[in-house]
Amino acid sequence: MLKIQEIRELIKLIDKSSIDEFKYENDGETILLKKNEVTVQAAEVAPTQVALAPQAVAPIAAPVAQPAPVAVQKTEAPQVEAPAQNDANLHKIESPMVGTFYASPTPDQAAYVAKGDKVSKDSIVCIVEAMKLFNEIEAEVNGEIVEILVENGQLVEYGQPLFLVKAE
Structure with a gap:
């Protein structure tokens, strides 16, 4: 046995x-x-009769073209629009890689930066995790954080703006 x-x-x-x-x-x-057997039972639906009012029908001269089906694309996260400020003086801190954006070093700690915070060139503003490696992202410019463009835990693309900084 x-x-x-x-x-x-x-x-x-x-x-x-x-x-x-x-x-x-x-x-x-x-x-x-x-293995489990799946049985499908078809239920019969009684046809419903609809009374139509008689209408005059005009002859159709040419076939009617049917519209093409429209493809719908599902997006993962809502895109946050940049503020309508003067972009000439704003520096974009962009993601250097594809990964997951984290605003703080651990879930129980405060975010590296918040809107209105002053940063220097070597200030760490966030972490982008890629392939189990946590990469610290620096501000690259002295200034003030004007806008945070992504949510904590959001997937980000290469070159995607993460922050807007008013350069000094």
Whole structure:
């Protein structure tokens, strides 16, 4: 007879395969394994009669063109618009890589910077995690944080603006 561990291994293998049923016989003992069977029942819907008022129908001279289907794209996170300020004096701190934006070093600590904070060139403003590496992002300019353009935990793209800084 098979040991319990061998039976468990058989169950795992059958579950991962396209086999629906497995039968094992040895010395008069039989093991029969079946995957769950899904049954679908079709329900009949009674047709509804709708009374239409008679209308005059004009002959159609040409076939009517059907509009093409429209593709809908799902976005992961809402995009935050930049403030309508003078962009000439604003510096964008951009993500140097694709990853996850984190505003603080750990979830229980305060954010590195907030709107209105003063920063220097070497100030750390956030972390971008990529492939389990936490990369500290520096301000690169002296100034004041005017706007934070992304949410904590949001996925960011290479070159995506993260902050707007009013350069001094």
